[in-house]
Amino acid sequence: MNFIFYRYRGNLPAARPAMVRGLIFVGLVIFGANSLSARVQGQAGGDASAEFKRISDDLSAARLGGGEENEAQMEKALAYLDSIAVSVLNVPAGPNLDNANRALAGLASHTPPVGENYRLEKLGGTPAAYAMVINFGLGGPAAVRIYAGSAGHYALAARIDHLSQKDFLDSDIELVPVSKTEAVFVTVSGRTDDLSTGLFSAWRFDGHGVTALWNSDLLQQSSYEADENGFRLAYCSQVDEDHPSQCLKMSRDVYRFQAGEWKRTGTEDLPPSKPTVK
Numbered sequence: 001m002n003f004i005f006y007r008y009r010g011n012l013p014a015a016r017p018a019m020v021r022g023l024i025f026v027g028l029v030i031f032g033a034n035s036l037s038a039r040v041q042g043q044a045g046g047d048a049s050a051e052f053k054r055i056s057d058d059l060s061a062a063r064l065g066g067g068e069e070n071e072a073q074m075e076k077a078l079a080y081l082d083s084i085a086v087s088v089l090n091v092p093a094g095p096n097l098d099n100a101n102r103a104l105a106g107l108a109s110h111t112p113p114v115g116e117n118y119r120l121e122k123l124g125g126t127p128a129a130y131a132m133v134i135n136f137g138l139g140g141p142a143a144v145r146i147y148a149g150s151a152g153h154y155a156l157a158a159r160i161d162h163l164s165q166k167d168f169l170d171s172d173i174e175l176v177p178v179s180k181t182e183a184v185f186v187t188v189s190g191r192t193d194d195l196s197t198g199l200f201s202a203w204r205f206d207g208h209g210v211t212a213l214w215n216s217d218l219l220q221q222s223s224y225e226a227d228e229n230g231f232r233l234a235y236c237s238q239v240d241e242d243h244p245s246q247c248l249k250m251s252r253d254v255y256r257f258q259a260g261e262w263k264r265t266g267t268e269d270l271p272p273s274k275p276t277v278k
Helices: 017-031 036-041 045-064 071-089 097-105
Strands: 116-122 130-136 142-148 155-160 174-177 183-190 198-205 210-215 223-227 230-239 247-258 261-270
Touching: 045 071, 045 130, 071 097, 071 116, 071 130, 071 142, 071 155, 097 116, 116 174, 130 174, 142 183, 155 198, 155 210, 174 223, 183 223, 198 247, 210 261
Parallel strands: none
Antiparallel strands: 116 130, 130 142, 142 155, 174 183, 183 198, 198 210, 223 230, 230 247, 247 261
């Protein structure tokens, strides 16, 4: 199995250069700046982003090398990203996520940024909540940060990471919003080995904190899609024990968030398929 699963132990229940610099500079609040205008105009922004990239690289290297992670450094990097997210979300004209995400891509510590990405996503609800999906590089830790509030007053409201949820599989995270009226979403972890082995979890943010609604097992040959009709998850439901890479039976489950609950609304068998080799 791919190294991304080595922490798992339990059974879970391009914007223009000026724009890139501008968004990165606002994160200087974490490194001692005192005013927004000074951050935007100051030349120390390069130092701040360079420090962030160094921390991200160290977090990835520590995980890959089997060493201990520096929680203080991870919190520092997360706080830097929080400052950028809050500044983007509190722009008077409203957030421009496309520009923000192009700018966040400029924080990658390697080229190409294999396994490293930072992205803001809009969730459901009124007013809408937002989530930043954070992957600190190849094999490194990952996290989700959730921001809530009203126009001009967004702030960090909740977090999902292995520091706060000890059983959270924090590897190569993807996030899928599954409701327009509620801040309900699915996190997808893993799926980087040759068999696309992943773990899926549904969450609800209620304006104050996040609640886990459902967790899948580790599913081989997994794939998913989501729209207004629900979250559809395909996976190998019967593995050939003599040939673990072969699937004897594929299944597809359909889930929806209804009446305040996460429900499986349907299931069907699919033809067996051969694993996709990446």
